[in-house]
Amino acid sequence: MFNFDVERFLKIQNGAASQKDAIDKALDEIEGKGGFKNLFLIGSGGAGILMMPAEYIMKTHSTLPVYREAAADFLAMNHKHFGPDSLVVMASLSGTTSETIEAAKFVKEKGAATISFVGHGDKPLAQATDYTFVNFAEDDTSCESFFMQFYLLIARIMNKRGEFPQYEAFANSIAKLxxxxxxxxxxxxxxxxxxxxxxxxxxxxxxxxxxxxxxxxxxxxxxxxxxxxxxxxxxxxxxxxxxxxxxxxxxxxxxxxxxxxxxxxxxxxxxxxxxxxxxxxxxxxxxxxxxxxxxxxxxxxxxxxxxxxxxxxxxxxxxxxxxxxxxxxxxxxxxxxx
Known part of the structure; x- marks a missing residue:
């Protein structure tokens, strides 16, 4: 294939699929601390847009309220459904997106549990959330990487709520993807x-x-x-x-x-x-x-x-x-x- 590195692609995507156990552990810990009553998916530009499929699946398969917001909008709107018992999931490939970092600091100050998905663990967003999942990717590989990680997260959330008993079969399919x-x-x-x-x-x-x-x-x-x-x-x-x-x-x-x-x-x-x-x-x-x-x-x-x-x-x-x-x-x- 033209200008394509097979080994690099598989390493990045297998890296995303391998986040399952760490995601499971994080959600178990959050549940042990009292859980959450709703889910916020927050990002800017492409990273926020790539959360749309996860939002759609949650709306069609779960009764847990889910809100996907652009970081800048979220900071401006005084969202009435957000509170300390929200779980906030954020994403930024670079980990340096200013609006998303500001939103991470804001929600953490309010006492909400926070998770981030990033491509670099030494960047500001990775340091601003309670749980950080790092999988190196670049623009040509980030979509698949983010999609798989977001899916593992929401599938486990639904599984823990009794809404998705197929979780392990789903995770096996992700691993084959x-x-x-x-x-x-x-x-x-x-x-x-x-x-x-x-x-x-x-x-x-x-x-x-x-x-x-x-x-x-x-x-x-x-x-x-x-x-x-x-x-x-x-x-x-x-x-x-x-x-x-x-x-x-x-x-x-x-x-x-x-x-x-x-x-x-x-x-x-x-x-x-x-x-x-x-x-x-x-x-x-x-x-x-x-x-x-x-x-x-x-x-x-x-x-x-x-x-x-x-x-x-x-x-x-x-x-x-x-x-x-x-x-x-x-x-x-x-x-x-x-």
């Missing part, structure tokens, strides 16, 4: 190159996702195509597509659909039926097309965004090459004061 994701990359490699070659000069894309896959859809539009490639995008959920965005679809407009395998798949099929009639630039990525050996079929809907993240990395690798625009290039982000 890295090798399966490698096969996804291999399977999509030629298609990713062809797509990048075709769309290297496309100025604008509409991206549509739903359910567990909506967060990855939003993330790829904003954090990769916009931030890292300076390509204009519109990300819209399938449930909103027919309430405005459909009017932008016409011949020549690039529309990218992410068809997952959860209960919202019919929404994506509806968008596909519409889009295929009105644009000649329709791309459909369907997680169902990819085998995940050893992964329990009942969890595939949860894993769809991870499949999309891993195949989109292949798209990005080819896109930066054919556009001569490295994914690390920035004009403003962490380059100037703002």
């Amino acid at each position: 890295p090798e399966g994701l490698l096969k996804v990359k291999e399977q999509v490699e030629d298609r990713a190159k062809a797509w990048a070659d075709k769309h290297k000069d496309t100025p604008y894309h509409l991206l549509v996702g739903s359910g567990t896959s909506w967060g990855e859809t939003f993330y790829y539009a904003m954090c990769i195509l916009e931030e890292m490639q300076w390509i204009k995008t519109k990300a819209v959920s399938a449930n909103d597509f027919f309430h405005g965005t459909l009017e932008l679809v016409e011949k020549g407009v690039s529309v990218i659909l992410f068809k997952g395998e959860d209960e919202t798949r019919p929404m994506m099929e509806r968008v596909e039926r519409f889009a295929v009639q009105y644009t000649d630039e329709l791309t459909v990525f369907d997680s169902k097309e990819f085998e995940l050996p050893g992964v329990d079929a009942e969890f595939r809907g949860w894993f769809s965004p991870i499949v999309f993240a891993t195949l989109l990395e292949r798209v990005s690798a080819h896109l930066e090459h054919v556009r001569n625009h490295p994914l690390t290039t920035r004009r403003y982000y962490r380059r100037i004061q703002y």
Whole structure:
């Protein structure tokens, strides 16, 4: 595969999957100290967006109240459901995101239990929370790493509440996922190159996702195509597509659909039926097309965004090459004061 280190990828993703025991222990300790009555998922930018699938799964499988908030919003809003009996989970790949660090200090002062997921253990966020899970990753590997760790956390939370008896089977599937994701990359490699070659000069894309896959859809539009490639995008959920965005679809407009395998798949099929009639630039990525050996079929809907993240990395690798625009290039982000 082009510009890809297999050993590095597997080391990072297996590292994420191996956090299970440490996550179990942390939650046991928090429970021993009185537990919590609600769950807050807090991050900034991409790290916060990547918490969306975990939020969705909690809402569809658990009665525990869950609130996903951007760190800056959380600090400004005086959230009435937050208190010392909340569990606050935070994430930042760099561990240096200022708004998230400020939020961590704030919630800790209020007496809430805190957990962070970071890529570096010596950074401020890692030092600001009660429990810190460190798994080195970089932009090209962080999505899968974060998704797997977030999933292990919420699955164990639900398991301890009697809402997810399949926890051990789920954790076993997580452990098998890295090798399966490698096969996804291999399977999509030629298609990713062809797509990048075709769309290297496309100025604008509409991206549509739903359910567990909506967060990855939003993330790829904003954090990769916009931030890292300076390509204009519109990300819209399938449930909103027919309430405005459909009017932008016409011949020549690039529309990218992410068809997952959860209960919202019919929404994506509806968008596909519409889009295929009105644009000649329709791309459909369907997680169902990819085998995940050893992964329990009942969890595939949860894993769809991870499949999309891993195949989109292949798209990005080819896109930066054919556009001569490295994914690390920035004009403003962490380059100037703002």
